[in-house]
Amino acid sequence: MSSIRPWRDIDRRKSRQIMVGKVPVGGDAPITVQTMTNTLTSDAKATIDQIRRCEEAGADIIRVSCPDTDSTAAFGEIVKAAEVPLVADIHFHYKRALEAADAGAACLRINPGNIGSSERVAEVVRAAKANGCAIRIGVNAGSLERDLLEKYGEPCPEALVESALDHIKLLQDHDFHEFKVAVKASDVFLAVAAYMGLAEAVDCPLHLGITEAGGLIGGTVKSSIGMGNLLWAGIGDTLRVSLSAEPEEEVRVGFEMLKALGLRTRGVRVVSCPSCARQGFDVIRTVMALEERLQHIKTPLSLSVLGCVVNGPGEARETDIGITGGGGGKHMVYLSGVTDHHVQSDDMLDHIVELVEAKAAEIESDMSDAGDSDGSDAGKAVEAAE
Template sequence: MTRQIRVGGVPVGGGAPVSIQSMTNTRTDDVDATLSQIRALATAGCDIVRVAVPDQAAAHAVGKIKERSPLPVVVDIHFDYRLALEAIAAGADKVRINPGNIGSEDRVKAVADACRQRNIPIRIGVNGGSLEKDILAKYGKVCPEAMVESAFGHIRLLNRFDFDDICVSLKSSSVPTTMKAYQLMSLKSDYPLHIGVTEAGTVRMGTLKSAIGIGGLLALGIGDTMRVSLSADPVQEVMAARDILKAAGIRREGAELVSCPTCGRTRIDLISLAGEVEERLKAVDKPITVAVMGCVVNGPGEASAADCGIAGGQGEGLLFKKGQIVKKVPQDQLVDELFALIDTL
């Protein structure tokens, strides 16, 4: 088990539930627009939000955002340690930074001291696309070992100034590289891990890559907090993250649909049927599993692990509960009967 840090009121690591993060894409110095997006993210199920701090105007805005934000606020800093100091003083809940790229050791010490005094953790964000030149020269390419070595270099730098309230990320746009880097890191340290596949892409492919990379790591017991990085509205990142947590069996919320892929035995429009059930299940907040099956072969028996379900036939279908047939139902009444049964669960 990893050690635990706290990001505002959200525990990360140490057995705490895996938290969902996203990042605003508004100009941070546009306080109202940024807060509007943060509220939308919170409504969608985000636990922690990150804002970019590229300049003094953004740094000045952090305090105003923090005062009204429903979520803990992480500031994203590159190169200019003064921006980190100002954001820390304004009340940031966490700092995302690479200690090695903000200049001399006295600057690193200043940031570490400021964070320590306010009990603010630092995320060391290693990115495969921006590894140090000497590490790239050593390994000859971006690889998991190079990423992990970079992370430990940053850790040692912070440790030198008596700072160890650390979270680590090791992100690459390559799913295999990302997964191997996190696996290697998890074997070598107990720092909490922020997991994600960076620059994953647009909604469809980005979600698929993230589901493989993030979901695969979660299935191995690796990962304490996560972000799905998509070229899309940040709310889409949160929705994808929630789906990944459900698919990996990490978080149980709402209803889950299982349905068969159809075959030549199917005598009903199973695709439309499953779509209708899926849409109506969005309004069901019970932690149940509902099955939509195409025929009696793949019906009550094969879907016996489901809490309830329907199996199609010729003009009629079966309504079942925990694998046991409840009754036969005319095809045009299957969905309504299914939801009547769900109401009784």
């Protein structure tokens, strides 16, 4: 079979690139995964602890709400502790934006039209420029401007796009161009249509999201349908999966979405069957345990967990490590697509974890050797792989 698979190609929209702290967004940079803390920002310790969990899950950028002076007072300490760039979430009060910028925010999430006069917008832009901040314009169907609702009668794609263009103009009038834009809605059809319209109208990076998507399962499905359509169409430079769940879960879902489309390859990609009466071991419990125990693996590799020999061998041959269920509690292990050895049920879980960890170490070593040979480092090699 040919290794060229044009039906897998995603032609990404050409956007200009901005920097959010040290992280490039747009252009040919990898699509970044974001989340948002839900602790009281004034409680710096709790917020830092949550940020650390999100970083371990792989978050590239994290948003932190700054609704009051207590929050912006704590924000500087939080910024110093964070290993990834932080976005200060600002609504209405422009002074919180000034304080957050001075405290080290890498990006300010604002709607320029909602913070008052042109002079206030100018003050925020001056603070952003002085501190090297980007700005994220956040348009939301639930908070559209009154004049647009009167003009269109209800939230619609045209209204969201017009709102975004109005906010963009306010920044461009002040010669500010380091911005990205989101046009979110909880309605999947509305959000997708708005993003598609905006993608044709501007060249700035787009931040994807289906807002207020719901709980872990429902919100994951809804977000995957909406953002999956956009990503498949090449639209989107950064994303947040908005779930009523812990923020680190948003990060994991975001990466799973990108992995499914071949846009990022961080961590273990699990191929597993839904199981049936033919299964030689408890596939469901095994996969649940493996997903939990392999969260620390950042190296991209694939693992197949198949309950029987019907489709198992074919799937296992396509992954780095695979296991297929057999009779009598004896199961076949595949390494690099080739049958290698058997393992008993009682030893299977620990054995798979050991194999994955060993394979990850091998891949990282190969990347490090390749990096040494061309003057780069392992970190750059992993980034290139993603």
